[in-house]
Every structure is written in structure tokens, then in C-alpha cells.
Amino acid sequence: MLFDKLFNPMPPCRHCSKTGNIKRHGRGTAGYQRYFCTSCSRTFQTKYIYNIANKQNAMSAPSPQQ
Numbered sequence: 888m889l890f891d892k893l894f895n896p897m898p899p900c901r902h903c904s905k906t907g908n909i910k911r912h913g914r915g916t917a918g919y920q921r922y923f924c925t926s927c928s929r930t931f932q933t934k935y936i937y938n939i940a941n942k943q944n945a946m947s948a949p950s951p952q953q
């Protein structure tokens with residue numbers, strides 16, 4: 888669907904750099920979106936901008952271990 892592409896664009900494959908054969912493949916242990924490339928039959932992960940923003944907020948918070 889066109890709307891789905893605009894809202895959630897598929898990233899290029901980390902291994903073969905193709906974008907037309909990417910499928911969602913659940914989420915990784917850190918909550919990142921996992922993708923499966925049907926072109927090279929490999930999985931890879933990427934970070935949403937939303938998750939990066941959350942991580943920056945968490946890093947700016949004071950840590951009890953420091």
C-alpha cells in the first residue's frame with residue numbers, strides 16, 4: 888500500500904543494499920524492528936527515529952551507577 892510505504896519506509900538491506908525485497912521480521916531483543924531480506928535470505932535490524940529519541944532521553948537521565 889502506498890500509505891504504508893510513506894508511513895513506514897523499508898530500509899535498504901544491510902547486506903545487499905536492495906530495498907525491494909525487504910519484509911518485516913518481528914522485533915529484536917532491544918525492541919528494534921527486524922527485517923528479512925528475501926533477496927539474500929538474511930535478517931538485519933534497524934532503529935526507528937522514535938527509538939533513537941527515546942534512547943537519547945534515557946542517556947541524558949542521571950545514572951545511579953555513576
Ligand SMILES: [Zn+2]
Pocket residue numbers: 900901902903904905924925926927928929
Ligand atoms: Zn539482502
